[in-house]
Amino acid sequence: MVSQPTTISRAAEIVRISRIFDFLLLVPILLVIIGTYHLSMILTVGDWDFWLDWKDRQWWPIVTPLMGITFPAAIQYGLWKHLRLPIGATVCTVCLLLGMAITRWFAYHLWTNYPINLVLPATLIPGALLLDFVLLTSRSFFVTAILGGMLFGAVFYPANWAIFAPFHQPVEYNSSLMTLADVSGYSYIRPGVPEYLRIIERGVLRTYDTYATPLSAFCAAVLAVPLYGLWSYIGKLFSTTRFIDKF
Amino acid sequence: MNILTKRIIKFGIFALLLFSPELFAHGERALEPFIRMRTIQWYDIQWSKNTVDVNQEIVLSGRFHVAEDWPNAVVKPDSAFLNLAIPTPVLVRTATYINGAIVNNSMALKLGGDYDFKLVLKGRVPGRYHIHPMMNLRDIGVIVGPGMWIDVQGAAADFKNPVTTLAGETVDLETYGTANGIMWHLVWLAIAAIWLLWWIRRPLFIPRHKQTLAGDEDALITSLDRKVGGFGIIGTLMLITASFVQADQKYPESIPLQTGRTEIEPLPMKHDVVVKTKRATYRVVQRSLQLTMEVTNKSDKPVELGELNSATLRFFNPTLQRFDSNYPKELAVEKGLDVQPNSPIAPGTTTTLTINATDVAWHNQKLASITKDTDSNFGAMLFFYDNAGERYLASITAPVIPDFGTN
Numbered sequence A: 001m002v003s004q005p006t007t008i009s010r011a012a013e014i015v016r017i018s019r020i021f022d023f024l025l026l027v028p029i030l031l032v033i034i035g036t037y038h039l040s041m042i043l044t045v046g047d048w049d050f051w052l053d054w055k056d057r058q059w060w061p062i063v064t065p066l067m068g069i070t071f072p073a074a075i076q077y078g079l080w081k082h083l084r085l086p087i088g089a090t091v092c093t094v095c096l097l098l099g100m101a102i103t104r105w106f107a108y109h110l111w112t113n114y115p116i117n118l119v120l121p122a123t124l125i126p127g128a129l130l131l132d133f134v135l136l137t138s139r140s141f142f143v144t145a146i147l148g149g150m151l152f153g154a155v156f157y158p159a160n161w162a163i164f165a166p167f168h169q170p171v172e173y174n175s176s177l178m179t180l181a182d183v184s185g186y187s188y189i190r191p192g193v194p195e196y197l198r199i200i201e202r203g204v205l206r207t208y209d210t211y212a213t214p215l216s217a218f219c220a221a222v223l224a225v226p227l228y229g230l231w232s233y234i235g236k237l238f239s240t241t242r243f244i245d246k247f
Numbered sequence B: 001m002n003i004l005t006k007r008i009i010k011f012g013i014f015a016l017l018l019f020s021p022e023l024f025a026h027g028e029r030a031l032e033p034f035i036r037m038r039t040i041q042w043y044d045i046q047w048s049k050n051t052v053d054v055n056q057e058i059v060l061s062g063r064f065h066v067a068e069d070w071p072n073a074v075v076k077p078d079s080a081f082l083n084l085a086i087p088t089p090v091l092v093r094t095a096t097y098i099n100g101a102i103v104n105n106s107m108a109l110k111l112g113g114d115y116d117f118k119l120v121l122k123g124r125v126p127g128r129y130h131i132h133p134m135m136n137l138r139d140i141g142v143i144v145g146p147g148m149w150i151d152v153q154g155a156a157a158d159f160k161n162p163v164t165t166l167a168g169e170t171v172d173l174e175t176y177g178t179a180n181g182i183m184w185h186l187v188w189l190a191i192a193a194i195w196l197l198w199w200i201r202r203p204l205f206i207p208r209h210k211q212t213l214a215g216d217e218d219a220l221i222t223s224l225d226r227k228v229g230g231f232g233i234i235g236t237l238m239l240i241t242a243s244f245v246q247a248d249q250k251y252p253e254s255i256p257l258q259t260g261r262t263e264i265e266p267l268p269m270k271h272d273v274v275v276k277t278k279r280a281t282y283r284v285v286q287r288s289l290q291l292t293m294e295v296t297n298k299s300d301k302p303v304e305l306g307e308l309n310s311a312t313l314r315f316f317n318p319t320l321q322r323f324d325s326n327y328p329k330e331l332a333v334e335k336g337l338d339v340q341p342n343s344p345i346a347p348g349t350t351t352t353l354t355i356n357a358t359d360v361a362w363h364n365q366k367l368a369s370i371t372k373d374t375d376s377n378f379g380a381m382l383f384f385y386d387n388a389g390e391r392y393l394a395s396i397t398a399p400v401i402p403d404f405g406t407n
């Protein structure tokens, strides 16, 4: 009769400590993802994601999801394999958005005076949710690579259209045809980002004109599959305690 | 101060340097002298005023000559964009004219050509700023023109940037579409948050990992979880489709981003004064460039040399009294040009002139190091004037021989 409450309180204690440990671990993990994923996107996607007038219908919908699937695939592998948590991709893209929101607001808007609409980031969350949902329902990395990877690549453009469509309205500006996005990029002077750096519709895909966007989404969908495989393998290599065991 | 505080301060200073827009605005002396002297040669740079109110127009106009002797070490100017070296968009650009034509994009420049430009700007963020015209050249960098101080006055909150679409709607580019964009980000963020909370509310790392190690991982996923996943796929796809369709219906006339190159012919210029440089020396101790040259006057009036302009540094011949007092003091040497013989060159004749352009500004503007470049050819523009006040422009180049003053 004496020992029972002790057992209960000890069990409760363990649960409590385990829960504290959860959050002690969660916070640094999230900070690391915010820092590294955000940095990798800055280095690979860069101006495409910074500026409104770089988000073209041809390269932007290919480059962003292909560079964006890296961390979600790797973290998804680790969280599913070792913890059976189908949230890896969503965690990454939410962290990315937080990191972007902070830099766009402070560094681009408050510090360097660019209006927020000129530096609105794109969202990768819809594709990441699909990746996580597909993994949960299929319980297979293979199916997630094929189906989830394709969805991640394919939905990027349509999911972002609600954010960026308003800026694609035509304007007659100084007697030439521009979009509102082009006018904004022209108006707000960027000494380090000259107009000629924009990579808009060059190369083979250009020939397909009205199909440019669906074709880009299709390319992104197809290429996202092997990239998912590659990054989930990288996730496998790193989601191990091997490095820590040595200490 | 402990070590940590010191480190934070150090990092802060580093971050400041890294992001400081000032770096953009004062990169005028960054490139090597031979590039600054022999690519874009700025002249006649003028601001319509030096104080502007928020929302009020201000015009920067001027000309540039594209040097004939473009250095071999850098690529030809096939993609050039007329821009401003400005500490953040404190002014907005409303129009760019080159040789009278509207240019929104980049252009190719012709070697030896002269171009007249006009940038129409509007005050946006109050403050005092050093602003230069600037040319972005693809694969080279920026060639910065003379900088001047501009005061923007008023309240930043009053700034408006109205643009009218083809559909007739007038929008303010400062804020247009921002609320809609943030709203959609929040919608997706909320869905993601619900999804994460669905899992994070349960014990996370240790218990789940233990159960996975024990081979009982399937018990960690309930049948309700799987149903939620299935509905999640359908729901997400439906929301993506719905958001796409509503945007598509709301903006049926949307067009892709526009781009292109503008072709602009150089200004028609008559080059009636022809200059052949014979010898150029730079006397390091005196900070003086000495040139011997043959000048042929093909015009029908006598002409005199009034000015030498090298990489925006201007030396004036005091006898012609053409000193420009509005020009930045550090770039204008009022009595810096000595011309021998200092008398008009008669029409149809050829004369040998010896000139000395002397000032410490050669050193201050980091142009004196021309003699230490791999390509020690210097470049400059000479301005001759006839007695009717007409100007004749000659762009010159020559290898510079250093004179260290040791003999």
Ligand SMILES: [Cu+2]
Pocket: B025, B026, B130, B131, B132, B147
């Ligand atoms: Cu400056």
